[in-house]
Amino acid sequence: MEDVFAFIENNREMYLTWLQEICRLPSVAAQNRGMKETAEMVEKILKELGAETLQVSTSGYPVVYGLFNPDKSKILSFYNHYDVQPEDPIELWDSPPFAAEIRDGRVYARGVADNKGNLMARLAAVHAYQQVRGELPLQVKFIVEGEEEIGSTSLEEFVHQHKELLRADGCIWEFGYKNADGRPQVSLGVKGMCYVELTCRGANTDLHSANAAIIENAAWRLNWALSTLKTPDERIQIEGFYDRVATLSPEDYEALDQMIYSEESMLKNLGLESFLLDLSGLPLKEKLVFQPTCTICGIESGYTGEGTKTVLPSVARAKIDFRLVPNQDPHEILRLLREHLDKHGFSDIEIEAYSLDYPARTEIVNPLTASVRDTCIEVYGMEPTLMPMSPGTGPMYVLCQSIGVPAVSVGVGNFQSNNHAPNENIFVEDYIQGIKHIAAIMEDFAKRDLD
Amino acid sequence: MEDVFAFIENNREMYLTWLQEICRLPSVAAQNRGMKETAEMVEKILKELGAETLQVSTSGYPVVYGLFNPDKSKILSFYNHYDVQPEDPIELWDSPPFAAEIRDGRVYARGVADNKGNLMARLAAVHAYQQVRGELPLQVKFIVEGEEEIGSTSLEEFVHQHKELLRADGCIWEFGYKNADGRPQVSLGVKGMCYVELTCRGANTDLHSANAAIIENAAWRLNWALSTLKTPDERIQIEGFYDRVATLSPEDYEALDQMIYSEESMLKNLGLESFLLDLSGLPLKEKLVFQPTCTICGIESGYTGEGTKTVLPSVARAKIDFRLVPNQDPHEILRLLREHLDKHGFSDIEIEAYSLDYPARTEIVNPLTASVRDTCIEVYGMEPTLMPMSPGTGPMYVLCQSIGVPAVSVGVGNFQSNNHAPNENIFVEDYIQGIKHIAAIMEDFAKRDLD
Secondary structure, three states: OHHHHHHHHHOHHHHHHHHHHHHOOOOEHHHOEOHHHHHHHHHHHHHHOOOEEEEEOOOOOOEEEEEEOOOOOOEEEEEEEOOEOOOOOHHHOOOOOOOOEEEOOEEEOOOHHHHHHHHHHHHHHHHHHHHHHOOOOOEEEEEEEOOHHHOOOOHHHHHHHOHHHHOOOEEEEOOOEEOOOOOEEEEOEEEEEEEEEEEEEOOOOOEEHHHHHOOOOHHHHHHHHHHHHEOOOOOEOOOOOOOOOOOOOHHHHHHHHHOOOOHHHHHHHHOOOOOHHHOOHHHHHHHHHHOOEEEEEEEEEEOOOOOOOOEEOOEEEEEEEEEEOOOOOHHHHHHHHHHHHHHOOOOOOEEEEEEEEOOEEOOOOOHHHHHHHHHHHHHHOOOOEEEOOOOOEOOHHHHOHHHOOOEEEOOOEEOOOOOOOOOOEEEHHHHHHHHHHHHHHHHHHHHOOOO | OHHHHHHHHHOHHHHHHHHHHHHOOOOEHHHOEOHHHHHHHHHHHHHHOOOEEEEEOOOOOOEEEEEEOOOOOOEEEEEEEOOEOOOOOHHHOOOOOOOOEEEOOEEEOOOHHHHHHHHHHHHHHHHHHHHHHOOOOOEEEEEEEOOHHHOOOOHHHHHHHOHHHHOOOEEEEOOOEEOOOOOEEEEOEEEEEEEEEEEEEOOOOOEEHHHHHOOOOHHHHHHHHHHHHEOOOOOEOOOOOOOOOOOOOHHHHHHHHHOOOOHHHHHHHHOOOOOHHHOOHHHHHHHHHHOOEEEEEEEEEEOOOOOOOOEEOOEEEEEEEEEEOOOOOHHHHHHHHHHHHHHOOOOOOEEEEEEEEOOEEOOOOOHHHHHHHHHHHHHHOOOOEEEOOEEEEOOHHHHOHHHOOOEEEOOOEEOOOOOOOOOOEEEHHHHHHHHHHHHHHHHHHHHOOOO
16 A cells, blocks of 8 residues: 555645545534535535446435445445534634644644544545546445534434435444554544433523522523433433443453543543543443533523622523433433433423434444554554444444344544544644555455455 | 602603613623713713712723712712623514613613613702702712622722722612512522532533534533432522521511512413422522522533534533522522532533622611602502512622611512513603602602711
C-alpha cells in the first residue's frame, strides 16, 4: 500500500480542504439548518468520484447513497451521517464552530469528529485508491443519512423500503476514536436509546413566588419525579428496567479484560478525581460498555437569567436519554417509564419520545474485524484495542444486524474530540492516517475469505 | 374629600399618562437597564410637586428621597421602589412589556403592579391634594429605592446612615391588592427571604452522554441535592429550619379567620383543581400567611433547545428562595443550608447568597391601620380584609420595625396582576381609586390621635 499512502501524503492539503469545506456547512438537523446544501455536497463528491448516486427522500431528511463497482461481488459499506449536533453553548468555543479553524495540529468544528471527519476520510480513501490503482478492489456502498443526531427517525422506513441497497459483507460504522494513550479503538456494537422529554405543568401562568406556600411548583414536581427514576447509587429504579439486560459471556469478560481504557489520562483530561461510584478496572469497563444509563441531558424551568427573580414556575422540562444494552427494547422502556411515573403519582407529567433505537452487537470474531485489526498494525504500527460494544448509540441494529451485516466501528476521532460539546476537534494527523487505514481496509477485505 | 376626589376624576387621563410614562422606562435592576433615567424621572416629579429631594447614592442604585412639609409634626412615609423584575419569558406577553398598553380597562406593563402603579398613585394623590387644598395636611416622606427586586442589597447601609430621613409615625408600604372578589386587602407585615443560587459542577466540559455510565452528571447531583431540601409533603428537611418559627397567638388565628381568601376564584383563575396538599380554609390561610417556603425559582442544565442533544452536562444551577416568617433569621438559614448540603455529601455544591431579608410584622391594632380601614370604606364602599402578614417579602424590617415605624400595605394591584410574570397589569379603575384612597389616608391620618 506504500503507493497509495504516498499519494495520500502528497495530497494532504487537498483532503484537508475537502474536510474544511463540508465542516463550514452548519448542518444542524435539530434546527433544520444547512441540511439541503450538505446533502448536495455529499452527493456531488460521490458523483465526482464516479459513484452511481441517489438522494433517497424520506419523511425527514434524505439519505445520500453512493455505489461503486456494482459488478464486483464482495461488498463493503460505509455508514455515515451528514448532520451534526447543535453548537451551543456557543460562548465556550475558542473559534467559531463552523469556521473549521486549524490550530496546533487540530481541526476545530462542530461535526468534525462526529462525523464529517470520518465521512471525508472514507471519500478521500476512495479517491486516493482510484487515482493510484485505477479502480477499487471491491464493491463499495456509501449510506449517508441526515438524521443521526436526532435519532435517525426516518432510517427504519428507509431500510424497509431499500433493503437491496444495503446488502453487504461488512459495514464500517460511522465513528471511531483513539483512546487516551493514542491507540486506535475498534468497537463492535452500539447501545440502544430511548430519548424522551418530560414536561410538568402547574398553574396556567408563572406566578410571584409569594404564592409558593399554597400553589404547586412545576419545578419541584419534576425534581421529585426525576429523583424516583435513579438514586445516587446510580441504580435506575424503573420496575423491570434491567429484566432483559443480557448476562455477559466469558468471551465478553475476556474482551473487557483485554480492552485498554486509560483511566488516569481520562480523569486528568476532564479535571476529575474519580469515576462515578469510584469505579476502576474491570467493573469500570463493564459499566461503560455493558450497562444501561439514565442521563439528564437538559433541564429547564423558571428564571435562569442573571441575578434573581422570585418566580413560581408554571412549567418544567427535562430531556432524558436512556442508553440501552442487549436485549433491552426501547419501546418497552418507554412503556415502563410511563407506568413508573403513573405509579409514583406523576400521571400528569407528559412524555414526548424523540428517538427509540435498539442496541446492536456484532460477534467478536469475524472477517471484517480481522481486516480492520491487521491493517491497523500496518498503518498505526500497533494493535487496536477492541471494545465488544461502544457506549455510544446509532441505528446499527436496523441498518446492519437486522439484515445480517456485520458492523465494525473505527475512525479518526480522539478521546478529547469533544463530540456534542464545545471545541469539537480531530487531529490533522489522525485524519490523514484514517484515510490510509480505510484504503488499506478496502484492499485487505477484498482478499479476505468470508467463510 | 369630595372636592379632591372630583379633581382626581377630572384628571384621570393625566394621571394615567404619568403612569404610562414611567412604565415605559425598563428599569430592570438585575440587568442594570434604564435605572438612571427612572431614578431621575422620580426625582423630577417629586421636585415639580414641591418636595425637597435627594438622590442618596449607595453601593448599588441610588435611593430617591422626597420630603414635603418638614414643619408639620405628624409624619407619614411612603416606601416604594423604581426597579422592576426582568420581563422574560417575553414570548408570553400579549403586548410589549414596556409599551404600557391600555386594553379592556387594564394597563399592561412590567412593573405596573409591582410597583410603579402604587408609586404613581401616591405621587398623584399628593398632586391632587395640593391642587385642591393648597398644601398637604401632614409631613410626607417618599423613600423610593432601586434594588427591591434584587433583594434591597444597599438598603440596610442606607438606613444605618440616614435614620433621621426615615423617622415617621407610620409608613404605607409599597404594595397592596384587591382579592379575587374585589375587596381591598390590607396587610401588616412581610415574610423574610433567603435567596440563593446553587451551582453543581462535574467534568470541566460538557461531554457526549455516552460517557454517562462512568462520569458524574452535574444535573443529577443537583437534582438529588434539591430532593433532600424538601419532600413532596412540602416539609423542608433542613435540620433546625423550623426551630425559630413563632407560635401563632389567638389574635393571629382570629385575624386569619376573618381574612377573606377567595379560594374558588383563585383556583379558577389559575386553571387548577386544588391547592397544594389539598388545603382549604384556615389551614390554607395559615400556610399562606405564616409558613416559610422553599421554592425552586429557576433551574438550568445542559441542552434546553429544540429537539434532542445527547449531552452529559458539566454544570447545573438552581435559584432557590426561602421565604421566612417571624422569628427566622436569614443569615442563620443560609448557614443551616450549607450544613445540610455538607451533611448530605454535597460539600462541592456552591451557594451564592443573593438576598437576605428579615421577616417583619406590625401589631394588628394601630392608628395607621385604622386610617387605612376607615378610608377604605369611604373610597371603596367596603371594609378591607386584613392579613396579619403578607406572603410577599420586602425590606420592611430594616426600614420600619428596626426603627419603630408601624407599616401598613395597601395598593392598586389585583389578584390577577401577574406580578413577576408575563402580562403584569392593573385595572385603570383601581389606579384611580388608589389615588383617592391615598389622598383620604393623608387627610384622616393627619387628624388621628396617636396615643
